[in-house]
Amino acid sequence: MNSKKFIYFVSGVLALLIFYLVFFTSNGFRITGFSPTLNNIATTTPYIDIYFSEPVSENDLSISSPNNIVSRYIIQSPKDVRVYITYPLNNNQKYEIVLDKIISFKGAVINFKTIPFTPLYTDPSSIPKSQIKYIVSKQDKSNSQIYGTTLVNILPYIAPGFTFMISYNMVNNNPAIVITSATSDGVSAAKTWITNQGYRVSSLNIIVINKQPV
16 A cells, blocks of 8 residues: 555544544434333323433433423433423323433533323333332322322322222223222222212212232
C-alpha cells in the first residue's frame, strides 16, 4: 500500500470513527423497554417502569400526561424511571404519557416523546406481585381515611391473607365492581366490606371472578 492509499485508508477509518461517536453519542440514548409492556397495562396498574439505554440524570427530568394520569415519577434505578399512575383507568380508552425532557448522564436528550397505551380489562389477579405489594402498602396508609371517600378511590382493595380482592373496572362500557375470590366465604366477606364502607351491595354492578386473587 503506497502512502497515498494509506492516507485515504486512515482518513476513511477516522471518518467512520467520528460518525460512530457522533451518531451513537447523540442518538444512542433511547427507550429500551417497559414493565408492564404497553399491551399488558391493566386498568388497575399503579405504575409503569420505563427503561433506557443509558443512566438517567435527575436534572430537568419532566414527565406529564394530557390525560392527567401521572401522579409522580422517580428514578428507580440508573436506567429505570418509574411513572406512578392515578388508577383505576378506563378500559379501551387511549392514554398518553409524555417524556417532556429526559437527559442521560452523557448529556443526550429525549424531548417530547409520547408513549400511547390503551389499558384492557384485566383479571386483577394477573397484576404483577411487585405491584400488588405497592397497592397493599398504599391502602394500609390510607385505611384511616377510608370513610367519607368514594368507593372507586379506595380500590383496588386486597384483604388480609389475600382471601379476596375488590377492584373497579369498566366492563362493556359499564362501571363494575369486581370481586375476585376462590371461595364463597371470600365473596361474602368482600360484600360485607363494601357494606361497611357505607354502600348498598344491591345497588352496585358486581362481577365475581372465582379464583385466588394472588
